[in-house]
Amino acid sequence: ISSVVDSLTKAPRNIAFPSKDGVPKPSSEIFGENVFSSKVMAKMLPKPVFKNFIKQLKGNESLDKGTADAIAHAVKVWAIQRGASHFTHWFQPVNDSTAEKHDSFLTLKSNYEEGLEEVTAIDTFSGSQLLQSEPDASSFPSGGMRTTFEARGYTVWDTKSPMFLQDGPHGTAILYIPSVFISYNGEALDEKSVLLRSAEALNRVCVEVLDLISPKDSETPRTKSVHSTLGTEQEYFLIDRALYTLRPDLKITGRTLLGGLPPRHQQLEDHYFGKIPSRVLAAISEVEYELARVGAPIKTRHNEVAPAQFEVAPIFEESMLAVDHNMLTMDALHRVAHRHKLKVLFHEKPFRGVNGSGKHCNWALSTDQGENLLDPTSNPETNNRFLLFLVAVLQAVYEHGDLLRAGIASASNDHRLGAQEAPPGIISVFLGTQLDEVLNAIEEGRPVNHQVAAPQLEEVRVKGTVLDLKVKSLPAISRDLTDRNRTSPFAFTGNKFEFRAAGSKQSPSFPVALLNSAVASVLVRIRDALVKQKGDKPVASDEDQLAVIRAFIATSKNVRFEGDNYSDEWVVEANRRGLANIKKSPEAFKRLLRPENAEMLHRTGVFSEPELHSRYHILVEKYCKDVTIEAHTLLTMIQQLVIPACFAYRRELAEAAANLAQISVGAGPEVDLLNKLTPIVSDLQTSSAELGDLMDKLNDVTDFAALADACSEQVLPGMDKVRGFADQLEGLVADKHWPFPKYTELFFNI
Ligand code: ADP
Ligand code: MG
Known part of the structure; x- marks a missing residue:
């Protein structure tokens, strides 16, 4: 390994950007x-x-x-x-x-x-x-269709x-x-048909709701269509390609199945927003160039929290296009990284013990005139249009939180969700103090308390909008009045929702389609409530609208949570509120078929019954295959690489001890180490034999739902047990014997 590390090419690869008069062209021209x-x-x-x-x-x-x-x-x-x-x-x-x-x-x-x-x-x-x-459709996943x-x-x-x-x-x-x-009979076999259908359902009802609340005069432009917008913050790891090729687990499963944390990883908080390593920067800018040419608008690049972790974020677009562009972004990163002797990892948790990767899905609703329906404007409390769409989202997440959870479930994302770095299995919504107070005031029929709603605004009123930086020479800056809660899985961030639980590896299409559908289905009820309230009037009055808003604030209240989503108290509180806490994928997948979810997806026309069952089967089957492949990969690595390395080291120690004894030098230290290693090697053998037996037994299980439960409850814990012993040995066996690169080498060679 050390000879590989010594020969790594870390110098950045240069490409010739198109230029005019020797100056690289601006992105706008490309x-x-x-x-x-x-x-x-x-x-x-x-x-x-x-x-x-x-x-x-x-x-x-x-x-x-x-x-x-x-x-x-x-x-x-x-x-x-x-x-x-x-x-x-x-x-x-x-x-x-x-x-x-x-x-x-x-x-x-x-x-x-x-x-x-x-x-x-x-x-x-x-x-x-x-x-x-x-x-030929027969070689793509079809879930039994x-x-x-x-x-x-x-x-x-x-x-x-x-x-x-x-x-x-x-x-x-x-x-x-x-x-x-699509299939021969027009059933969706892909991500996109479903997303398109959800967009149509959403469009129809949004226009109807807007029609009911917009004055029918010649000055007010009629909204003819509404679409959801999406901006995907894509996190990923980049590691050296040569080192990557030495890890069968990374190559086969996308994550390390073994490996202990080095003394230094992310504790110093020095990687986040740090200087982007030059080889990585060269690769990212080549990616950005390729993406600019195909019209994918990349805006931001930076180092993320974990060592060797990065993020790329686009300018948001209409959801369908944003999904296409996210798929192109992942593809470009994958291809270009090769040229720079790097390997990109999209797995949600490639390394145990440091942060994993997500794909934050920023989502809002836009009219054909480019107006954001989720923009609270400066007066959210009197902006009924905003409030109607806001409560629609709250109610949708309240009723179908478990469905959204199902939409982000996978064997890989399970390793990330619920840890201290990522939202837990409880889907709640964070609004921020100001909006929370506005909704409470409307519900209780009292004026908004601005001391509570916007203490920042109060402060601003007293001290002015400009922050005092205590340095005269710095330019004046104004403060952002929205607060942030990084622990929430579904947070309102200024004028959009941010669904943070989505995994880095998955297509954003499915979660967005589910969200679109859930919101569309609640908007149908909002539309009907508005029609009922307005009676014979041409449009719903402010009072009519407020009555509907108030009703939905009350019914969706339980989904709102402003506190720390990682705390134990929240788990207890969420349980009291009746919110689902879904820790593992097999349980999440079942929620796809929960009657209220299935019925909603049929009603909005997004999934037919066979399509939904097919999706369920595809996801469960994929989960089983992912975990089974991991278990077999782990067993192979233990058998073919780890145990032989331990044996080689033991032989070396034994020979040294024997040699020392021959010349009458105390061999105590060598023998001590051998005695320390021996029981762990035995434990490793026993635990991997147990795992092997389990896998043999599971070979006969043909029901994927039962297999998925077994994977989650037996195989993954079995793998953890094996890993525990192997990682102990990694810390004891001489480095030159260890058969694949360790976290230290993977993290710090880019
Ligand atoms: P952060 O969440 O880190 O504060 P930003 O505010 O920069 O990030 O936004 C993150 C992403 O949200 C970007 O991709 C941006 O384009 C997207 N975004 C901003 N406004 C909207 C919107 N109205 N609809 C969908 N996505 C949006
Ligand atoms: Mg974000």
């Missing part, structure tokens, strides 16, 4: 250059064709063959001019990654002259090739997400066509 955007389409397509396309986009018409052919021709010309040789439908099966199958533009045309075939090669791309493709439906599947162009080019080999390019993936 941004979206590889996107077949509506702007490009408007330029390249005949006007009537473009108009038809926009009509279809707005959901008013389906795409006719002529329009599809014209778009296909235009995008072919555009793509081939930029070096494209192939096109691919690009879709998101239920496996947290993306799928593609390339087809070249090449077509052969035959001409027969006097019985002689003359073949001409041309590039073609038709409307029907653009619209749909037919991959295959047994009831045909194995055939279709990918269909999702017109809402623009086509784009990615680099191919040798300077060529590939045209990517964002698509949904």
